[in-house]
């Protein structure tokens with residue numbers, strides 16, 4: 001068996017983002033390794049949410065992983081507040097579920 005070449009695919013701004021992307025990748029059958037978290041834990045004083053976490057994938061899955069990352073970066077998953085009624089909506093919706101107001105208005 002040939003050793004896999006691991007490459008740093010993406011540098012996440014925090015642990016939460018790293019795990020979100022890791023989940024997406026694993027759903028697509030891509031193996032992922034994270035680095036940075038252990039260091040943060042060892043340092044003890046740094047809160048987990050401000051530590052950069054690197055995602056690593058193998059050479060032969062890199063292209064597939066890049067496609068997933070690309071999709072992730074294009075999609076805005078953040079919740080948004082309706083400008084009309086103030087309702088909170090999930091990022092994938094373009095219209096307010098409460099009053100049908102367009103997200104951008």
Ligand SMILES: [Zn+2]
Nearest residue numbers: 082085096099
């Ligand atoms: Zn609304």
